[in-house]
Amino acid sequence: MTETERNPVVCEVVDQVALLRVDAPPVNALSHVVRSGLADALAKAHGAGVTAAVILCEGRTFFAGADIREFGKPPKSPVLGELLQQIEASTIPVVAAMHGNPLGGGLELAMACHYRIALQGTQMGLPEVNLGLMPGAGGTQRLPRLVGLEEAAQIMLSGQPVSAQHALEIGLVDRVCETELPAQALAFAQELDAPRPTGLRAMPVFDDQPDLLSRLHAMVQKKYRGLAAQASVLECLEVTQSLPIDEALKEERQRFLQLVQGPQSSALRYQFFAERQAGRAPQDAHVGEIRSTAVVGAGTMGSGIAISLIDAGFPVHLLEIDGDALRRGLQRIDDHYRRVVDGGYQTAAAATAARGRLTGTTRYTDLADSDLVIEAAFEDLEVKRTIFTALDEHCKASALLASNTSYLDIDALGRITSRPTQVLGLHFFSPAERMKLLEVIRTGATSDAALATALAFARKIGKLPVTVGVCYGFAANRTYAAYNREVQNLLLEGAGIEQVDAAMREFGMAMGPCAVTDLTGIDIGVMARRAQANRPDDPRYFAVSDALYNAGLLGRKSGEGFYCYGNTRGASTQAQALIDSTAQGLGITRRAMDADTIVGRLLRAIQNEAEHAIAEGIVERESDIDIIWCNGYGFPRHLGGPMYQRSLSSEGVT
Numbered sequence: 027m028t029e030t031e032r033n034p035v036v037c038e039v040v041d042q043v044a045l046l047r048v049d050a051p052p053v054n055a056l057s058h059v060v061r062s063g064l065a066d067a068l069a070k071a072h073g074a075g076v077t078a079a080v081i082l083c084e085g086r087t088f089f090a091g092a093d094i095r096e097f098g099k100p101p102k103s104p105v106l107g108e109l110l111q112q113i114e115a116s117t118i119p120v121v122a123a124m125h126g127n128p129l130g131g132g133l134e135l136a137m138a139c140h141y142r143i144a145l146q147g148t149q150m151g152l153p154e155v156n157l158g159l160m161p162g163a164g165g166t167q168r169l170p171r172l173v174g175l176e177e178a179a180q181i182m183l184s185g186q187p188v189s190a191q192h193a194l195e196i197g198l199v200d201r202v203c204e205t206e207l208p209a210q211a212l213a214f215a216q217e218l219d220a221p222r223p224t225g226l227r228a229m230p231v232f233d234d235q236p237d238l239l240s241r242l243h244a245m246v247q248k249k250y251r252g253l254a255a256q257a258s259v260l261e262c263l264e265v266t267q268s269l270p271i272d273e274a275l276k277e278e279r280q281r282f283l284q285l286v287q288g289p290q291s292s293a294l295r296y297q298f299f300a301e302r303q304a305g306r307a308p309q310d311a312h313v314g315e316i317r318s319t320a321v322v323g324a325g326t327m328g329s330g331i332a333i334s335l336i337d338a339g340f341p342v343h344l345l346e347i348d349g350d351a352l353r354r355g356l357q358r359i360d361d362h363y364r365r366v367v368d369g370g371y372q373t374a375a376a377a378t379a380a381r382g383r384l385t386g387t388t389r390y391t392d393l394a395d396s397d398l399v400i401e402a403a404f405e406d407l408e409v410k411r412t413i414f415t416a417l418d419e420h421c422k423a424s425a426l427l428a429s430n431t432s433y434l435d436i437d438a439l440g441r442i443t444s445r446p447t448q449v450l451g452l453h454f455f456s457p458a459e460r461m462k463l464l465e466v467i468r469t470g471a472t473s474d475a476a477l478a479t480a481l482a483f484a485r486k487i488g489k490l491p492v493t494v495g496v497c498y499g500f501a502a503n504r505t506y507a508a509y510n511r512e513v514q515n516l517l518l519e520g521a522g523i524e525q526v527d528a529a530m531r532e533f534g535m536a537m538g539p540c541a542v543t544d545l546t547g548i549d550i551g552v553m554a555r556r557a558q559a560n561r562p563d564d565p566r567y568f569a570v571s572d573a574l575y576n577a578g579l580l581g582r583k584s585g586e587g588f589y590c591y592g593n594t595r596g597a598s599t600q601a602q603a604l605i606d607s608t609a610q611g612l613g614i615t616r617r618a619m620d621a622d623t624i625v626g627r628l629l630r631a632i633q634n635e636a637e638h639a640i641a642e643g644i645v646e647r648e649s650d651i652d653i654i655w656c657n658g659y660g661f662p663r664h665l666g667g668p669m670y671q672r673s674l675s676s677e678g679v680t
């Protein structure tokens with residue numbers, strides 16, 4: 027700790043128990059100043075003749091992990107592992123009193139304590155894999171000793187947190203309290219008479235669970251293919267089985283350090299900070315309260331949006347133009363809840379509670395009290411104009427009016443209302459109830475307060491918002507169209523359908539672009555382009571899609587598109603013949619193409635279009651494009667995104 031750094035750790039002695047309170051906002055990350063403050067406070071507690079010590083945190087959470095901003099910098103003593111060994115070796119029992127999100131190094135610290143008490147509602151875990159890392163301060167050794175190998179592997183490989191209740195059931199915590207964590211932790215500490223050596227329990231071994239290791243290997247191969255962190259977690263569990271704990275901890279640290287320096291962790295850490303930056307509200311903007319909401323349009327998108335809102339606890343009026351359309355929408359929503367309950371994804375009680383928050387209506391007057399209305403009607407400017415005129419007439423003056431349009435001019439929609447400052451776009455991705463990405467579209471007139479309110483709301487419904495400006499297709503569809511346009515160029519120039527898809531899958535995309543187009547339907551893009559005012563005057567422009575559309579090859583919905591979906595599978599010979607004849611008609615000389623060329627050209631297409639969008643002020647920063655691609659279009663997060671890839675190649679890294 028330097029002299030200018032505030033010591034975030036305060037130690038007070040209450041009834042012979044040392045309370046070590048840490049206050050390092052926003053999330054009590056275990057930075058150097060926190061680690062050294064804790065080490066000093068613990069040493070002092072020992073000298074104060076106390077019978078036990080309790081470590082607890084102020085603010086919203088117990089330590090949310092190591093300080094990610096310190097990764098890649100030279101480590102400063104005490105490193106986390108050293109502090110944890112000091113805690114574990116303490117001659118007085120140490121109790122971790124947890125609330126909020128004890129994660130990563132935070133949970134590792136708690137596991138080095140002799141006892142753990144958690145406030146109801148606490149979510150704890152080892153999410154290092156989400157940053158391309160593995161636990162590096164004893165997590166791989168202490169967690170299996172507490173909860174067994176299978177549960178520990180599950181927690182570390184998935185990176186998913188577990189609830190306080192579950193933690194109690196598996197032995198990760200000793201007690202769960204409903205309220206008053208500090209007082210409860212103090213009382214708990216006073217009951218103790220000796221430290222319990224958690225770290226020195228015997229390590230469970232794979233030999234006692236014959237098929238566990240092979241199941242875990244199969245999982246890593248299949249579910250986490252190509253991910254260095256998950257592979258490393260499993261290898262570490264395997265090779266440390268027979269090592270004494272000190273050596274096992276060294277082995278773990280080595281692997282952790284290797285991962286920190288690796289390309290996947292760099293990309294994932296970049297993603298972590300980019301995600302938080304993308305939806306940042308304008309400074310000092312007033313965040314309004316959203317209590318009641320409405321969705322206009324009960325089609326697939328509208329229903330999905332309504333589900334997202336009611337699942338997050340918001341009451342929703344779902345409006346349709348007539349009773350039949352409304353019934354169909356409500357039926358779709360009921361079907362969704364039946365599926366998720368049957369599949370075990372949601373409890374029946376939670377589904378019933380969510381469904382109870384939804385009211386169907388055909389009357390705009392029912393929307394009078396809504397704080398936010400999201401229009402998700404047919405993609406036609408005239409239809410949307412009519413809706414916005416009605417909304418402006420019936421909704422209270424303070425209500426925000428949002429459109430879920432994918433392409434249309436939201437400035438124009440704002441202008442027909444009496445409140446253009448409160449009009450914006452909320453562009454959900456399909457399926458809206460599952461996809462995290464949300465483009466928040468700010469028009470030229472949207473106020474800072476309206477934007478900040480929409481961004482806060484987006485977070486509350488569990489979405490990942492990215493703020494963009496108004497242009498045809500905004501940032502996501504605009505760059506995706508550029509990608510798709512280049513796919514068509516490649517097909518015309520000689521690349522095969524399966525070859526393009528295989529190259530992109532091999533690169534890491536969740537699906538190849540031709541298969542995606544078949545899934546969404548070739549007609550969707552054709553219709554959108556036909557409605558486009560300034561269609562580029564280029565005969566190649568989506569010539570392949572037009573040819574397939576004219577021949578009735580619409581994709582999965584028609585049984586054939588780029589691929590066949592009937593008895594015969596694989597690329598459609600008819601589609602290939604149409605591509606060949608279109609290329610011939612355009613006088614294009616076809617040539618063989620390799621995977622590197624395909625990947626390189628497709629990435630450049632995205633990057634170039636993104637450059638234009640940034641230059642026009644539609645997108646603020648390159649990382650926003652990466653967030654869009656990784657969360658909207660299946661770009662692998664561990665590769666950082668298309669713009670991140672470009673920054674690597676300009677540095678000569680790839």
Ligand code: 3H9
Pocket residue numbers: 052053055087090091092093094095106107127129130131132134153154157159160161162163165299302303
């Ligand atoms: C680890 O622990 C390795 C160890 O095994 C071994 C070490 C040797 N560090 O997300 P929010 C910032 S790896 C630094 O918006 P929420 C974040 O950038 C770590 N900063 O809040 C943001 O800053 P800003 C394992 C961090 O309430 C602010 O805090 N731990 C860290 O929606 C608020 O964050 C993790 O992976 C950090 N560790 O969610 C946990 N965490 O305001 C990562 C957050 O300037 N964190 N910040 O944008 C999270 O999952 C969420 O932040 C959390 C709160 C759930 C805690």
